[in-house]
Amino acid sequence: MSGTALTVGAAAIETAAARLRNATATGVPVAPVRDLIGRDNICAAYAVQRLVSEARRAAGTQLIGRKIGLTSAAVQAQLGVGQPDFGDLFDDMAFTDGDAVPADAVLQPRAEGEIAFVLAEDLTEGDLSYARVRAAIDYAVAAIEICGSRVAGWDISFGDTVADNASAGAFVLGRARRRLDEFEPREARMAMTIDGVEVSTGSGEDCLGDPVAAVVWLARQAHELGEPLRAGQIILSGALGPMRPIVAGNTIRCTVSDLGAVSFTVAEEP
Helix, strand or coil: CCCCCCCCCHHHHHHHHHHHHHHHHHCCCECCCHHHHCCCCHHHHHHHHHHHHHHHHHCCCCEEEEEEECCCHHHHHHHCCCCCEEEEEEHHHEEECCCEECCCCCCCCEEEEEEEEEECCCECCCCCCHHHHHHHEEEEEEEEEEECCCEHHHCCCHHHHHHCHHHCCEEEECCCCECCCCCCHHHCEEEEEECCEEEEEEEHHHCCCCHHHHHHHHHHHHHHCCCCECCCCEEEEEECCCCEECCCCCEEEEEECCCEEEEEEECCCC
């Protein structure tokens, strides 16, 4: 993994992880962690992410996939970085088309439309070329990622969002499945509405030029870190358009050409 060498002490990394875990436990966003690990120390940020993820696994949640973030050139420029990031997807983050997602399931939620892939093969060794990774994909589905930030006010640097599991919150998968011999991800067109009003549009080319290329990047990063992608895992490949804030009572619907639509409602507060 490219980036600043890990020079941040173990105590600072643990303190940052504890701060983010506290936000999840209390439902109250916390201050950024860049005061502890720096704004762009990639190695330190992923070390924090790993500690937080390990705590979730120890509590019984199951890793079911990964998400790719910062796939938009505009967002990369905004944060002053030249690469995407990634985070873990757990079983308690998954929802299905038509579900009501509890309003408190994600802190400071924002929705974005994208393409999700499910892998048919492990990507554990050997050639991780574009052709190999594409062939390992079982099928694609339309998806909405519900991004969330444990950092108050979304006041994030690159280091903050990486440490915070790439701002992963939850996700909703569509029902229509398409294999890549009948669907070309880079040619997809996406439109997302909130309560019937169009709020975001984009295309497959807006995701690193090709959503499959984003999966290639992830496969290589995951392999380098020693936790490669596995058959059956869900991969959220990155936003096809801008993310938008959502609140209790909203209905969010995303349509991806050739993949159909996926939607959910944000359950009203009890």
